[in-house]
Amino acid sequence: MTKRLLRSFALLLLLLACLRLGAAPKPNVLFIAVDDMSNSLGCYGHPLVKSPHLDRLAKSGVRFDRAYTQFPLCSPSRTSLMTGLRPDTTQVYDLQKHFRSVLPAVVTIPQMFMQNGYFAARVGKIYHYGNPGQIGTPGLDDPPSWNLALNPRGRDKDEEDQLTNHTPKRGLGSSLSFMKADGTDEEQTDGKVATEVIKLLEANKDKPFFIAAGFYRPHCPYIAPKKYFDLYPLDKITMPAGPFPEAKAAPAASLASVTPWPWFGTTETQSREAKQAYYATISFVDAQVGRLLDALDRLKLVDNTIVVFWSDHGYHEGEHGLWMKQSLWEGSARAPLLIRAPGAKGNGGASPRTVEFVDIYPTLADLAGLKPPKNLAGTSLKPLLENPNAPWTKPAFTQVWRGSFPGHSVRTERWRYTEWDNGKQGAQLFDMVNDPQELKNLAADPNHATTVQELKALTAKNWANEYRPAGGKAGKKVENN
DSSP states (O other), X not given: OHHHHHHHXXXXXXXXXXXXXXXXXXXXXEEEEESSOOSOSGGGTOSSOOOXXXXXXXXXXXXXXXXXXSSSSHHXXXXXXXXXXXXXXXXXXXXXXXXXXXOTTOOOHHHHHHXXXXXXXXXXXXXXXXXXXXTTSOTBOOGGGOSEEEOOOOHHHHTGGGOEESOTTSXXXXXXXXXXXXXXXXXXXXXXHHHHHHHHHHHTTTSOEEEEEEOOTTSSSEEXXXXXXXXXXXXXXXXXXXXXXXXXXXXXXXXXXXSSTTGGGOOHHHHHHHHHHHHHHHHHHHHXXXXXXXXXXXXXXXXGEEEEEEESSOOEEXXXXXXXXXXXXXXXXXXXXXXXXXTOTTTTOXXXXXXXXXXXXXXXXHHXXXXXXXXXXXXXXXXXXXXXXXXXXXXXXXXXXXXXXXXXXXXXXXXXXXXXXXXXXXXXXXXXXXXXXXXXXXXXXXXXXXXXXXXXXXHHHHTTTOOOOGGGOOOOOOOOO
16 A cells, blocks of 8 residues: 555656746746836837837737826836836825835836746836936846846946036926937946846846846936937928917926927027937947847747836927927827737737736736736736737726826727816816827717716716815925936
8 A cells, every 4th residue: 555655646746847847937027117118119000110129029919009107207117017006006196205204015027926936136227216316226126136137337428528518407307408428328328228137148048037227218318329310311301281270279287298389488499408318329329239138048938038118208300399208198198018928829919909017917927827916907918918909998098297286187998088186177088089280189078078078077086086185285396207
């Protein structure tokens, strides 16, 4: 009897070993973030901007054409994405408050992976940094999220005194300033980010990893090696024609992100120069992403590595007289999102569905077979990775704070509806199918009263437990990072 039991136990151990050998390895994650990137990429149809490496990623993964940040400002956006919670839950509306002061026990995306045996590392900006002021420091990082965190600093930071600055009264983090840099890509901070990430990929290729690459560009000041400026002759760069009647008729709060309006008081020529530099930094960052993708190929990690590429929010390039972010117009709220999941049936496709950045957390948990926290605000995008055109009715919600009152916006596949101070400071409704440039506000049109009522109800439901900072202040105003 004893020998029979021992024989059965040995067979069981052998069976378990075979099962382990045949089991699929845990998928790795390469998590790529950029700062302040609009949808001005070749893969999103831009006729001028050259982004061959992100285009390559888009062709091998799923491009989300309607992906929206929860708050178009660096720290609130990144905090929401990394915790999977909406800004009203994290209570982060500014660039100083750390989410752990409100949610000390929250489990972030990389923490979830760490808890499941992954090596988690960050190079560069994932949580908030004052950009460029805090380059080379930990910034407003979250140490519990990482096994290892690195903070490169390049010559772009050391040579800031050589910038051309068309808005000298503004801090560098919100300026229209630029530099055609000398030297190589690898000498720039973002070049160093790519170099360090590649080293981590090489060192950890044989164990499951979550490695985050946080690039600082195309955030201002717009600094890139000269060769990237050469891609964009100034005579090819244009600015939207004024005088922007749609903006002049809009609620004042909708334009409050740009003072003086329009274009921070710059001339058309100055703004064209800034846009040329902005495009140059996009192509520069694209080249660094290409280095990471090449490393995955070289290390034979492609078939077992989920790649996520995102910008913390969108970016205005002169439309409506606006620059940068912190608005609730489409250009600020909509941002690039590319996801390549190995073996996903939808790879190579584009999804027209309306998705949110809070959806990224549950998506990664789903793809990796991990159990996420129960209180996440988003929904897994795995069905859209399998079929980018799958039925999907979930809207996207974006918000900002205007010193003493909020702006709330809801986006469906057809409509964008925005309320300022719950409607007290005005409202906007745009038909994004027939008016994608948001030129005609239909909020007061009686023909669209039913639509307004429906979207107003969605807005009220999403912000039923609205957070307002004590005293109506979100915090001391600092650089527009």
